[in-house]
Amino acid sequence: MPVLRRKARRVQEADDPLDASQERRVRAVLALGGVPQADLLDGVQQVRLRLLERTASGREAPRDVSAWAAVVASNLAMDWHRAKRRQERLGERLTALRQPAAHPSGEDTSLLSLAVARGLDELPDPQRQVIVLRFYADLPVRGIAEELGIPEGTVKSRLHTAVRALRARLHEDEVV
Numbered sequence: 001m002p003v004l005r006r007k008a009r010r011v012q013e014a015d016d017p018l019d020a021s022q023e024r025r026v027r028a029v030l031a032l033g034g035v036p037q038a039d040l041l042d043g044v045q046q047v048r049l050r051l052l053e054r055t056a057s058g059r060e061a062p063r064d065v066s067a068w069a070a071v072v073a074s075n076l077a078m079d080w081h082r083a084k085r086r087q088e089r090l091g092e093r094l095t096a097l098r099q100p101a102a103h104p105s106g107e108d109t110s111l112l113s114l115a116v117a118r119g120l121d122e123l124p125d126p127q128r129q130v131i132v133l134r135f136y137a138d139l140p141v142r143g144i145a146e147e148l149g150i151p152e153g154t155v156k157s158r159l160h161t162a163v164r165a166l167r168a169r170l171h172e173d174e175v176v
Contacts, residue, residue, distance in 0.1 A: 016048070017034070017048055017051040017052055017065070018044070018047065018048055018065070018069060021066070022065060022066045022069050023044055025066055025069065025070055025073075026043065026044050026047050026069050026070065026072075026073045027040050027044060029070050029073035029074055029077065030043040030073050030076065030077050030090060030159075032077075033073070033074060033076075033077025033078070033080070033081075034077060034080075034081060035076070035080050037165050039080065041078070043073060043076050043080075044073075046072075046076055047069050047072050047073055047076065050072055051065070051068075051072075054104075086147065089130060090133075093132060093133075093136070093137060094128070094129075094132055097132055097136045104172045107173035112170075115169070115170055116166065116170070118169070119165070119166045119169040119170065120132070120166070122165075122169065123136070123165060124167070125163055126158055127158050127165070128162070129148060129158075130134070130144055130148075130155050130158040130159050130162060131159065131163070131166070133147060133148075134155075134159055141155050141156060141159075144149065
């Protein structure tokens with residue numbers, strides 16, 4: 001059995017585009033870039049994947065794989081921070097939009113606002129996000145797609161489903 005494991009390990013190491021020292025360097029760059037310890041393995045795998053994709057696409061291998069991997073790791077760390085900030089901004093927008101109005105303009109408006117808020121709370125998160133970004137943040141479909149990193153068709157589909165659900169909820173509550 002140990003012989004088979006050693007052979008399997010050698011085959012795996014031969015196919016691995018990063019050697020142990022390059023992997024340690026990638027981990028260090030990611031960690032110094034602020035990526036949490038729990039996400040370091042995913043980052044290393046992303047660097048491996050990009051190197052394999054580069055090779056598979058027919059482009060020549062980088063002259064210095066270690067330096068190339070460090071640059072890719074640095075870019076991944078920046079991407080990780082951007083994604084984290086984007087999620088935080090979305091959370092802040094949702095929180096701000098859920099705050100009740102300080103000065104409602106009338107009883108009808110406050111009833112409608114309350115009913116819409118309840119309806120939004122009942123929507124699944126992906127549908128709620130597109131509704132808030134479209135109608136409260138006034139982003140176009142393309143902007144929402146870019147902000148969330150999803151196709152425009154998905155944004156349109158989620159908007160359609162969410163609006164239909166909200167409309168049904170408002171009719172159930174006899175608000176409209």
